[in-house]
Amino acid sequence: MRKILVIGIGAGDPDYLTLQAIKAMNRVDVFFVPDKGTEKAALKHLRTTICERFVERADVKMVGIEVPQRAATGCYQDNVDHWHAELADRYGHQFESCLADGEVGGLLVWGDPALYDSTLRIIERLRAKGLALDYEVIPGISSVQVLAAKHRIALNRIGEPVLLTTGRKLAEGFPADAGSVVVMLDGTQTFAQLTEQNLEIFWGAYLGTPDEILISGPLAAVKDKIATARSEARARHGWIMDIYLLRRSEPS
Template sequence: MSEAPRHILVIGIGAGDPDHLTLAAVKAMRRADVFFVLGKGAEKDALTRLRRDILDEHLTGPYRVVEADDPWRDRTQRDGGRYASAVHDWRHRRADICERLIADELAPGETGAFLVWGDPSLYDSTLAILDDIRERDTVAFDHEVIPGVSSVSALAARHRTTLNRVGRPVHITPGRRLAQGYPEDCDLVVMLDGHETFTHLVGGGWWIHWGAYIGTPDEILVSGPLDEVADRIGRLRAEARERHGWIMDTYLLRQGWDGPQGASRPAGSADGSADGPLG
C-alpha cells in the first residue's frame, strides 16, 4: 500500500495584526499538525513571536512549530540579470531547507502549514518554492492556498483611502523597478523598497501614503505631499531600522492629487503626517 499523502497549507495571515486573520485562515490553522517557520536575525525574533502569538490566540489543540534559519541572500545586486540570478539562487537554497522540513518533520498523512505574511500571491516566494520541490519529485505532497489581508490593503485601510481613483489603474511594483520608470496615468503601490526610491520623485507633484510595520504595535504612518514629507519618512525609516534591526514598509503614490477632498493636508494632521506606534 502506498503512504498516505502529506498535505501542505500555505496560509496568508495578514500584515501583522492577529485580527486580520480570516475565518478561513483560522480553520486552516486548526487542521495543521506542524507549522514551519523560517527566519533570520532580528527580524526572525520579532516575526516568530508574532506568529506564535497568532497561534496561541487561535489554537487550542496540539501542534508543533519547527523553525529553521532562512539562507543568506545577496541584496546588493540591482542590475536586472544579476538581481534575478541572486533571487533564484536564494529560492533554490530555501527550497532545499523546505524540502528537508517536509520530508523529515511531516509524517505521511499529516498536514503542515507555512504562515505567510500578507497574501501568498503577492511578492512572496513560498508558492514558487513548493513548485520547485514538487518538480524534484523527492517527497510527495499536495498543497492548498488560503489568501490573506495584504500589506497593500492594510495600508489603504489605515490611511482611510482607496487604492484606485475613478477610472484609473493601479500599478504594483517593487522599489527596484520604480527606479527604472513607471506607467503614466497610474497610481503606484510600492513594496520591497530598501533604497527609499520615492526620493527620486520629489518635485513631481506626488502625494504619498506610507506605512511601516503595518498592523503591528510598532506601526508608523505618514501621509502628505511627497516634497514635504520625504525627509521625515527617511528619518523615521532610519530610526526604526536602528531600533528594530529591520524594517518592512509599503507606500501608495498619487500624482496631481491634493489630498482627501481636495485638502492640502489629511484631516487632523497639521504637518501632513501621522506617526506611531499605533495599536
C-alpha cells in the same frame, strides 16, 4: 500524500487572521517555521501570538527550517533563482523527514502568500522535482490592504489601474503611464529621489502593530519628514517594514 497549508496570517495585527486561517491552523499536524536568524521581531511575535491564541490542538509539532542568506552581489534574478533552489532543498528535506504520509503541514506566511513571497514558488519547485505534495492556499490581509485602510483611501482612481512594484523598480523612474503605484520592499527611500512634480504619497511603517507610523501629503512637502521618521524608527527598532502609495495629484 502529504499536504501543506500555506496560510496567510495578515500583515501585523493578530486580529487580521481570518476565520478560514484559524480553521486551517487547527488542521495542521506540523508547523514548519522558517528561521531567518535576523527575522523581524514583529514576525516572530505575531506568529507566537497567533499560535498561542488560535491553535487549540495540544499535539501540534513545530519544526524549524533554516533560511540561507541570499547573495547580495551579482545578477539579482540569478541570485533569487539560486536562493529558491537552496530553500526548496531545505523545505523538501524537512517535509520528507518530519511529515508522515497523510499528515498536514502548515506554513504561516506574513500578509498574503500571493504578494512578494517565495513560499508558493518553493512548493512548486518541490513538486516539479517529483515530491508528492498537495497544497492549499489560504489568503491573508496584505500590507497593501492595510495601508489603504489605515489612510482611509481607495488605491485606484475611478476606472484607473494600480501598479504594485518594488523600490528596486521604482528607482528606474516613476512609470510614465501609471496613475497610482504601490511600492513595497524599498530599503533605500526611493521616493525621495523622484523628480516628478505633483505626486502625493501615503506612507506607512510597522502597519497593524503598536509601532505603526502614518504620514501622507504632497511628496515634495513630506518626503524629508518621512525620511527622518523612517531612519529614526529604523535605528530605534533595528529593522523597518514600510510601504507606500504614490499617485499624481488630481487637478484642483
